[in-house]
Amino acid sequence: MVAKLQAVRGMNDLLPADSPRWRGAEQRLQAVLARYGYEEIRLPLVEPTELFARTIGEVTDIVEKEMYTFQDRNGDSLTLRPEGTAGVVRAGIEHGLFQGQLLRLWYQGPMFRHERPQRGRYRQFHQIGAECFGSAEPELDAELIAMTAQFWRELGLSGLRLELNSLGSREARAAYRERLQAYFRDHQAALDADSLRRLDSNPLRILDSKNPDLAALIAAAPSLPEHLDADSRAHFERLCALLDALGVAYTVNPRLVRGLDYYGRTVFEWVTDALGAQGTVCAGGRYDTLVEQLGGRPTPAIGFALGLERLLDLLAASGIDPATPREIWYLVSAPGACRAQAMLLAQQLRAAADAPTVLLDHSAGNFGKQVQRADKAGARVALILGEDELAGGTITVRMLRAAVTTQETVPRDTIHATVTRLAAQERP
Ligand code: ATP
Ligand code: MG
Numbered sequence: 001m002v003a004k005l006q007a008v009r010g011m012n013d014l015l016p017a018d019s020p021r022w023r024g025a026e027q028r029l030q031a032v033l034a035r036y037g038y039e040e041i042r043l044p045l046v047e048p049t050e051l052f053a054r055t056i057g058e059v060t061d062i063v064e065k066e067m068y069t070f071q072d073r074n075g076d077s078l079t080l081r082p083e084g085t086a087g088v089v090r091a092g093i094e095h096g097l098f099q100g101q102l103l104r105l106w107y108q109g110p111m112f113r114h115e116r117p118q119r120g121r122y123r124q125f126h127q128i129g130a131e132c133f134g135s136a137e138p139e140l141d142a143e144l145i146a147m148t149a150q151f152w153r154e155l156g157l158s159g160l161r162l163e164l165n166s167l168g169s170r171e172a173r174a175a176y177r178e179r180l181q182a183y184f185r186d187h188q189a190a191l192d193a194d195s196l197r198r199l200d201s202n203p204l205r206i207l208d209s210k211n212p213d214l215a216a217l218i219a220a221a222p223s224l225p226e227h228l229d230a231d232s233r234a235h236f237e238r239l240c241a242l243l244d245a246l247g248v249a250y251t252v253n254p255r256l257v258r259g260l261d262y263y264g265r266t267v268f269e270w271v272t273d274a275l276g277a278q279g280t281v282c283a284g285g286r287y288d289t290l291v292e293q294l295g296g297r298p299t300p301a302i303g304f305a306l307g308l309e310r311l312l313d314l315l316a317a318s319g320i321d322p323a324t325p326r327e328i329w330y331l332v333s334a335p336g337a338c339r340a341q342a343m344l345l346a347q348q349l350r351a352a353a354d355a356p357t358v359l360l361d362h363s364a365g366n367f368g369k370q371v372q373r374a375d376k377a378g379a380r381v382a383l384i385l386g387e388d389e390l391a392g393g394t395i396t397v398r399m400l401r402a403a404v405t406t407q408e409t410v411p412r413d414t415i416h417a418t419v420t421r422l423a424a425q426e427r428p
Helices: 019-035 049-056 061-066 085-094 138-155 170-186 193-201 212-219 230-246 308-317 337-350 367-376 387-392 412-426
Strands: 046-048 068-071 077-080 103-112 124-133 161-166 266-271 280-286 301-307 328-333 357-360 381-385 394-399 406-411
Touching: 019 103, 019 124, 019 138, 019 308, 046 049, 046 085, 049 061, 049 077, 049 085, 085 103, 085 124, 085 301, 124 138, 124 308, 138 161, 138 230, 138 266, 138 280, 138 301, 161 230, 170 193, 230 266, 280 308, 301 308, 328 337, 328 367, 337 357, 337 381, 337 387, 367 381, 381 387, 387 394, 387 406, 394 412, 406 412
Parallel strands: 328 357, 328 381
Antiparallel strands: 046 077, 068 077, 103 124, 124 301, 161 266, 266 280, 280 301, 381 394, 394 406
């Protein structure tokens, strides 16, 4: 007995029944990104482990316990990327992309984190993300956030809410950190193991805890906005005013800190109640010091990543199918010379750039069976080529989706016009 082979736990196959929905959603997001001037960057799935330790932060869930890290045959420590920003910054520095001008980039693809698989949380998941480099102005934050708001309009999604916060400057965060540490020390007995570990190294992370037992304690903790430095406060107020002017609604959530260390000032999340515990669909923020920290010239930046599994789940829960409907024409033919002629015709039809999907039957079965299969394949049109059509240089066009089936035998060079005319007759 050969053991049954299965996909790795938490890593999913995307089957043909679902891929049109995914492609449709991705294409719509990409169309919006293009309208805002974002250009695609494609990066390796594997990076040196050090890159993630230095950017995401040593004392984070991702780096402490979620990374797929391995030694390659040279003994180098490599990691399957758990997120996209670190790689974009690495590539930007390596290829000299940060030259002081505005640079807008987007990426897409699988990310890997060894988390406990559940709805909306997988070990291989997929993100579309965007990063904009070269401006510290709040206008940039507003433009980027407004673009994410446009995503939802584009997809017909409502009910996502925008949560916004400012993490302030590094100095402001350091002062806040001490206050927070003192507070949690006073309540040490109530903390869980993860939070106890963070108490010394990274107390802000406790605010990001998913443990419901800590919710009340976290809600009563000292508030970050009260510790903001004047510049960050002005930046945040300007951002809020800009979002108001753009008609993008938000709520300020003073507990929003995000799970990665590189963020400062603006952070935001798009959250829904429709997906259970994993309700954050899109999340991002400013990271003005990261480029410099990795050895590049000082380059302020802001970005976000959107989880595609959660987005597709939300679309399904909202009854929205983002797939672009496919037009299918199905060739039905008698055997022998008719079949050869059908094959040639299919080839000619497919040569047009705007051709529909043209399917050949390939079963040599009888007409009835072939038409049944055409119907099952979702075809709108059957093109029937029998002995009479072969002899007359014609084709029979049959509309399969009409309430009353219509068909007509016409010269082969009038197929498109015939389909258009018969389709028009379907709708009175
Ligand atoms: P969460 O708080 O849900 O763990 P996160 O803060 O770790 O998310 P980010 O690193 O900011 O997430 O990633 C951005 C987005 O990617 C998330 O908002 C979510 O939509 C998606 N995402 C993150 N981790 C996973 C995962 N393990 N499975 C599926 N989607 C994920
Ligand atoms: Mg996480």
